[in-house]
Amino acid sequence: MSLMLYSNPMSRGRIARWMLEEVGQPYDVTYLDYGTGMKAADFLGVNPMGKVPTLVHDGVVVTEAAAICAYLADAFPDAGLAPPHGDPAxxxxxxxxxxxxxxxxxxxxxxxxxxxxxxxxxxxxxxxxxxxxxxxxxxxxxxxxxxxxxxxxxxxxxxxxxxxxxxxxxxxxxxxxxxxxxxxxxxxxxxxxxxxxxxxxxxxxxx
The missing domain is CATH 1.20.1050.10 (Glutathione S-transferase Yfyf (Class Pi); Chain A, domain 2)
Incomplete structure (x- = not known):
C-alpha cells in the first residue's frame, strides 16, 4: 500500500495532509513549487490541472481537496472518518x-x-x-x-x-x-x- 501526496505547504494541500494524519496510515509527501514543479511535464501527467493537492493511492489518482477527504474516509473505514453507508448521518x-x-x-x-x-x-x-x-x-x-x-x-x-x-x-x-x-x-x-x-x-x- 502506498500513499503519495503532492502538495505545497502554502496551499490547500494542508487540508489533505490533515486528513492523512487523521487516517493514521503511513504516507509520503512531495512538495512542488508553483509555476515550476506543478507545471512540469511529469506532474501534468498525473494531474493535467497542474494543481495540488493531488493524492496517488496505489497508482490511483485523486484530486480536489474535498474529494481526497471523502476518498480517504472510504478507503480506510477503520479510521471512523465517515458515517457507514445506510446511516442517516x-x-x-x-x-x-x-x-x-x-x-x-x-x-x-x-x-x-x-x-x-x-x-x-x-x-x-x-x-x-x-x-x-x-x-x-x-x-x-x-x-x-x-x-x-x-x-x-x-x-x-x-x-x-x-x-x-x-x-x-x-x-x-x-x-x-x-x-x-x-x-x-x-x-x-x-x-x-x-x-x-x-x-x-x-x-x-x-x-
Whole structure:
C-alpha cells in the first residue's frame, strides 16, 4: 500500500495532509513549487490541472481537496472518518462537505476578489449571496454537537473546518462566536496539530 501526496505547504494541500494524519496510515509527501514543479511535464501527467493537492493511492489518482477527504474516509473505514453507508448521518456528511467545497469557497473567493454579483443577479450563482451562504454555514456549525455528524468527527469536519479556519485567519469570514468555537475544537485535535507542524516546518525550510 502506498500513499503519495503532492502538495505545497502554502496551499490547500494542508487540508489533505490533515486528513492523512487523521487516517493514521503511513504516507509520503512531495512538495512542488508553483509555476515550476506543478507545471512540469511529469506532474501534468498525473494531474493535467497542474494543481495540488493531488493524492496517488496505489497508482490511483485523486484530486480536489474535498474529494481526497471523502476518498480517504472510504478507503480506510477503520479510521471512523465517515458515517457507514445506510446511516442517516451520511446525509449531513455529504451535505456540508460539498456545501463548503461549492457555495462557501465560491462565495468567499468572490468576496475576496470584489467579484460578488449584484443583488438582482444572485440567482445566477450557486451560492446566491455571501451573507446567505455564511448564515447557512453558521447554522450548520452552530448545530454541531460537537461535530457536523453529531458525536462522530468526520472528513466533513476536516474540509468544512479548513474553510472556517482559513476564513477566520484571513478575515474573509466574520469572526462570529459560533465559527470561533468550532475552530477552537478543530485546532485542538492532535492530527491537526501534527499536520500543521509538519507543513510549517516545510514552509520554514523553503525560506
Amino acid at each position: 451520511r446525509a449531513p456528511y455529504y451535505r456540508w462537505m460539498f456545501f463548503a467545497a461549492g457555495p462557501v469557497e465560491a462565495a468567499v473567493t468572490a468576496k475576496s476578489l470584489n467579484l460578488l454579483p449584484p443583488a438582482d443577479k444572485g440567482a445566477m450563482v450557486g451560492y446566491g449571496s455571501f451573507d446567505g451562504t455564511i448564515a447557512a454555514l453558521e447554522k450548520a456549525v452552530g448545530a454541531a454537537d460537537p461535530w457536523l455528524c453529531g458525536s462522530q468527527f468526520t472528513a466533513a469536519d476536516v474540509y468544512v473546518g479548513s474553510q472556517v479556519n482559513w476564513g477566520l485567519m484571513f478575515k474573509s469570514m466574520p469572526a462570529s462566536p459560533v465559527l470561533q468555537a468550532y475552530s477552537e475544537r478543530l485546532i485542538a485535535r492532535p492530527a491537526y496539530q501534527r499536520a500543521s507542524a509538519l507543513d510549517d516546518e516545510a514552509m520554514q525550510a523553503k525560506g
